[in-house]
Amino acid sequence: MNTAVPPGRGGPAGTFAAAPVASQPAPRTGFTTAGLPPAQQFDAWRHQAVPFLDITPPAAGAAAGFEAGATTLRFGPFLMYASRLPAHGHARSAARIRRDSLDHWIIAMCRRGTHRQRSGETMIECRPGVPYVLSMARAFEAQRSGGEIDWVTLHVARDSVPELEATLASSLHAPLDGAAGVLLAGFMAGLRDGVDSVQAADLPHLATAAQALLHGALHPAGAGGALQLEQLQLARLRRIIRDNLGAATLTPRRLAALAGMSRSQLYRLFEPMGGVAHFIKRERLRRARRLLSDPSERRDIATLAEEAGFFDPSSFSRAFRREFGCTPREARAAELAGGAPAAAAPARGTVLALLRDL
Numbered sequence: 001m002n003t004a005v006p007p008g009r010g011g012p013a014g015t016f017a018a019a020p021v022a023s024q025p026a027p028r029t030g031f032t033t034a035g036l037p038p039a040q041q042f043d044a045w046r047h048q049a050v051p052f053l054d055i056t057p058p059a060a061g062a063a064a065g066f067e068a069g070a071t072t073l074r075f076g077p078f079l080m081y082a083s084r085l086p087a088h089g090h091a092r093s094a095a096r097i098r099r100d101s102l103d104h105w106i107i108a109m110c111r112r113g114t115h116r117q118r119s120g121e122t123m124i125e126c127r128p129g130v131p132y133v134l135s136m137a138r139a140f141e142a143q144r145s146g147g148e149i150d151w152v153t154l155h156v157a158r159d160s161v162p163e164l165e166a167t168l169a170s171s172l173h174a175p176l177d178g179a180a181g182v183l184l185a186g187f188m189a190g191l192r193d194g195v196d197s198v199q200a201a202d203l204p205h206l207a208t209a210a211q212a213l214l215h216g217a218l219h220p221a222g223a224g225g226a227l228q229l230e231q232l233q234l235a236r237l238r239r240i241i242r243d244n245l246g247a248a249t250l251t252p253r254r255l256a257a258l259a260g261m262s263r264s265q266l267y268r269l270f271e272p273m274g275g276v277a278h279f280i281k282r283e284r285l286r287r288a289r290r291l292l293s294d295p296s297e298r299r300d301i302a303t304l305a306e307e308a309g310f311f312d313p314s315s316f317s318r319a320f321r322r323e324f325g326c327t328p329r330e331a332r333a334a335e336l337a338g339g340a341p342a343a344a345a346p347a348r349g350t351v352l353a354l355l356r357d358l
Contacts, residue, residue, distance in 0.1 A: 076207025
């Protein structure tokens, strides 16, 4: 089944557009390059469908064409992203991760074709029809080969399903190939193939089903008791931090008090991430970047910085430049002008906008 949405059914080629579902608000979007001149197809796909990746054209070159299509469906904390496209290579660099501030979990399944991915010292080859746990917060390089790649994923924002955070973290890069994983794979494939019949009223039920199936598939792959507890503690601490980023009083001492744990325990948990103060600062910068990237956000930069927890404009500007390589003013100007290819202000309904809204 071709995932490309034909012109007139979800919008013209080269654009993301909502696909109507009965008389309800459209819960899905579609994108296709099929109606574009071959020489324009690859760039359209790269900038519109996967702006969060560095993508390389197939061996024949970009001018030979890149006929591809994608469909998205948002339900609860999940975003389904399904695509069919030619073989190609792609990557997600540390610099791109810093620029777009997306760190979602991905439950990914290659239905047809081959997907090989390297992240640090970890190398995986996705077996067809088996879901794998991946992360947008980890840099990686991937190569897809075969006559046509059929790819379906469930994106879920970190901490949006806190009860799953520990097992997601301990199952990173692992296949979900147990009995429950088979059921999850069937759900993902069925959702993709039946997306045209989904009604708005179905979305809460789909979210409940996905969460239950994911919980069951992750459970066998979970880590031992001590690591499981540690990951649960980290998930709870991250949620507390994100709920209190705008508070000037959010310090390691205050966080320990809010979490009901000792500072030594807090420091031990965040040591692999550069320390708790470093983590809080990074989260504040990421929130500031998201606010500056929102085309509907009209408040001045100082107000947005304060919402993210920065109350001194000079220190905020210095920290922002060190993290993202530009000043807050330059970042906002580029977003408004649509001139930052790695983090351009996304139009409503595009994949990037949907991911940021999760």
